Amino acid sequence: MRSIELAAAEELNPLIPHTAEIIVGFIAFSLLYMVLRRAVVPRFEKAFAERTDAIQGGMERAEKAQIEAEAALKQYKAQLQDARGEAASIREEARVQGAAIIEEMRVKAQEEATRIAASAQAAIESERQAALTSLRNEVGTLATQLASKIVGEALDDQVRQSRIVDRFLEDLEKSK
Amino acid sequence: MLSYAAEVGKDEGFNPPDAGDFNLPPFIEGNEFATKPILLVFLSVILISIFFILASRKAALVPSKLQFAGESVYSFVRNDLGREVIGHEFMRFVPYLFTLFTFILVNNLFGIIPLIQFPTMSRISFPYVLAAFTFFIFHYVGIRKQGFLKYMKEIMFLPGIPKPAYILITPLELATYFLVRPMTLSLRLFANMFAGHLLLLVFILGGEHLLQGVIGLKLISPFAFAIGIALTFFEFMVQCLQAYIFTLLTALYIAGALADEH
Numbered sequence: 001m002r003s004i005e006l007a008a009a010e011e012l013n014p015l016i017p018h019t020a021e022i023i024v025g026f027i028a029f030s031l032l033y034m035v036l037r038r039a040v041v042p043r044f045e046k047a048f049a050e051r052t053d054a055i056q057g058g059m060e061r062a063e064k065a066q067i068e069a070e071a072a073l074k075q076y077k078a079q080l081q082d083a084r085g086e087a088a089s090i091r092e093e094a095r096v097q098g099a100a101i102i103e104e105m106r107v108k109a110q111e112e113a114t115r116i117a118a119s120a121q122a123a124i125e126s127e128r129q130a131a132l133t134s135l136r137n138e139v140g141t142l143a144t145q146l147a148s149k150i151v152g153e154a155l156d157d158q159v160r161q162s163r164i165v166d167r168f169l170e171d172l173e174k175s176k
Numbered sequence: 177m178l179s180y181a182a183e184v185g186k187d188e189g190f191n192p193p194d195a196g197d198f199n200l201p202p203f204i205e206g207n208e209f210a211t212k213p214i215l216l217v218f219l220s221v222i223l224i225s226i227f228f229i230l231a232s233r234k235a236a237l238v239p240s241k242l243q244f245a246g247e248s249v250y251s252f253v254r255n256d257l258g259r260e261v262i263g264h265e266f267m268r269f270v271p272y273l274f275t276l277f278t279f280i281l282v283n284n285l286f287g288i289i290p291l292i293q294f295p296t297m298s299r300i301s302f303p304y305v306l307a308a309f310t311f312f313i314f315h316y317v318g319i320r321k322q323g324f325l326k327y328m329k330e331i332m333f334l335p336g337i338p339k340p341a342y343i344l345i346t347p348l349e350l351a352t353y354f355l356v357r358p359m360t361l362s363l364r365l366f367a368n369m370f371a372g373h374l375l376l377l378v379f380i381l382g383g384e385h386l387l388q389g390v391i392g393l394k395l396i397s398p399f400a401f402a403i404g405i406a407l408t409f410f411e412f413m414v415q416c417l418q419a420y421i422f423t424l425l426t427a428l429y430i431a432g433a434l435a436d437e438h
Contacts, residue, residue, distance in 0.1 A: 014300055018301050020214065028218055032275050033275040036225070036278070040246075046235050050235075
């Protein structure tokens, strides 16, 4: 009975630890620590790391895509600018070329006209010369015939005949 | 199995609950390890292990509900207690803090879980063990980090104090680091659980006793039960808070030991 009372007195003081509980507390806590450290913490950490990776990776991918899109837009804009520039230059060139062609045509036409006019002039001149020559000959012949008929003298000498005609024509011109 | 009251031969009538109610006799005669608190401690280890192993088994990118629950507890300890308090070296201590928090929390919650209803931490031995772990860890960390002499010097001689003041300050500082910290850590947890459980016993056993009295007392009994239920909710809060405080203080002590200057 005495031992029970002693034990009871000890038990009534709640600040006195029990050996069995100390041992169990130590073992149980160490056990839990090992389990959580080995099996739980690394897995949670892995999940956290993967999640961070996924979020960061996603953001990086999005950023990359945006940069790519911007680059493409820039390129398209540049190409558009180029195309516009090219079109303008082509138009300008066409305009210049057109003007040049018109100018050339005009010059050619002018030349042609001049040439035609010149050749016409030459033809007229040669016609005139021919007509003049033949007229002179004819007039000469007629006049000579007339004169010889009048004078009664055959002026068959060619040189003299021509001289007489020339003189006659000169007189004719002077008398005009 | 004899009740404690019968063992020491208390009077009939209402015996208010006292410290004796925390001494649950072994259910196998003479075997000190076959007691309810010890069983509960092992139960807590099994429950916590199973829960977190299941929660972390897949460790998927998109967590399931179970994984989310486990991760919430883990990341609370890891980030709010570990990283916030200890700083860049926190990862080394996360497993310990995590074990400490879950172990204390579950054992405290046993106090209000129906059918179990005994807070294991109201047995002083367990808080002693936990405080001892924290005590050795934070001193070990400090000595490893700064060397024994420098660590002791930093504890004993606070910088920026006139020399004569060391006569007063040094013993106080030594007592703080080597006595007060482990004692307060364990006693705070123990006393909260002890007092809380006693309070619940008073109102619930009292209510039960009133029910057996005359008709007038029977009418009062529901009020005692109502207060008992309200106090159960209050206890829930205290139990979570105590687990948090113990872990927070441990983190603070470790952070202090790691810091170069006080």
